[in-house]
Amino acid sequence: MSKRIDVRNLNVYYGDFLAVEDVTMTIEPCSVTALIGPSGCGKSTFLRTLNRMHEVIPGARVTGAALMDGQNLYGPGVDPVQVRRQIGMVFQRPNPFPTMSIADNVLAGVKLNNRRLGREESQDLVERSLRGANLWNEVKDRLDRPGSSLSGGQQQRLCIARAIAVKPDVVLMDEPCSALDPISTLAIEDLIYELKNDYTIVIVTHNMQQAARVSDKTGFFNIAGTGKPGKLIEYAATDKIFSNPANEQTERYVSGKFG
Numbered sequence: 001m002s003k004r005i006d007v008r009n010l011n012v013y014y015g016d017f018l019a020v021e022d023v024t025m026t027i028e029p030c031s032v033t034a035l036i037g038p039s040g041c042g043k044s045t046f047l048r049t050l051n052r053m054h055e056v057i058p059g060a061r062v063t064g065a066a067l068m069d070g071q072n073l074y075g076p077g078v079d080p081v082q083v084r085r086q087i088g089m090v091f092q093r094p095n096p097f098p099t100m101s102i103a104d105n106v107l108a109g110v111k112l113n114n115r116r117l118g119r120e121e122s123q124d125l126v127e128r129s130l131r132g133a134n135l136w137n138e139v140k141d142r143l144d145r146p147g148s149s150l151s152g153g154q155q156q157r158l159c160i161a162r163a164i165a166v167k168p169d170v171v172l173m174d175e176p177c178s179a180l181d182p183i184s185t186l187a188i189e190d191l192i193y194e195l196k197n198d199y200t201i202v203i204v205t206h207n208m209q210q211a212a213r214v215s216d217k218t219g220f221f222n223i224a225g226t227g228k229p230g231k232l233i234e235y236a237a238t239d240k241i242f243s244n245p246a247n248e249q250t251e252r253y254v255s256g257k258f259g
């Protein structure tokens with residue numbers, strides 16, 4: 001089930017370094033939200049805080065709050081592993097387990113969560129997840145082949161199938177197409193468009209055309225200079241950000257004058 005995320009006055013630190021300052025935004029369910037901005041402005045850092053993935057980096061921490069349907073993801077007693085089950089992530093480079101079969105790759109996240117599945121249930125889940133990731137027709141006759149036997153674009157869709165197999169509420173994507181050719185990129189963009197019917201999607205992208213094509217809302221982050229924190233400069237409907245932004249920095253960035 002797709003859920004809303006409310007970020008309130010979130011600061012993100014690496015040790016003493018304030019990497020992202022004071023972000024407040026509401027990410028709507030059943031929608032695609034794109035995060036854009038120049039290199040180093042903190043898009044990926046911010047994205048990772050939404051499922052507490054930044055905590056795998058020693059010294060990384062946040063202040064402020066991020067709520068999912070009202071529940072503070074940083075509240076006392078909240079298990080980050082459980083947060084990551086509800087809020088899945090797809091990375092820049094497709095990272096299937098290379099020697100594991102296609103079917104086992106789909107089930108890998110579910111098994112990590114210690115769920116035992118019967119044979120029929122496993123087969124159903126593999127098929128449903130691969131259909132959900134628009135990959136079923138291409139792989140249905142070779143489910144026992146290794147994940148590494150697929151093309152890069154297929155591997156990325158396999159990773160999306162793995163992410164949705166655990167039935168998350170939100171899927172975070174960190175530049176999911178940057179390692180892919182244009183045709184595979186379009187396949188992933190079509191998929192993102194379909195996935196928003198069932199999930200809240202947040203995508204970091206360097207590609208402004210991609211943000212314009214796939215997202216409903218766009219957040220523009222910027223940085224005042226090296227060593228300064230990244231900030232959310234403007235957050236609005238994607239049409240508005242690209243055609244009539246309120247902030248001059250946004251206008252300069254989306255019109256290609258810097259970045």
Ligand SMILES: Nc1ncnc2c1ncn2[C@@H]1O[C@H](COP(=O)(O)OP(=O)(O)OP(=O)(O)O)[C@@H](O)[C@H]1O
Pocket residue numbers: 014019037038039040041042043044045046057227230
């Ligand atoms: N693991 C880390 N340890 C310390 N500092 C980090 C770490 N990861 C990122 N940073 C710093 O945090 C700031 C934001 O980096 P981040 O990668 O989030 O930016 P970004 O907007 O996603 O950049 P890009 O578009 O180049 O991927 C940068 O100053 C970066 O050097």
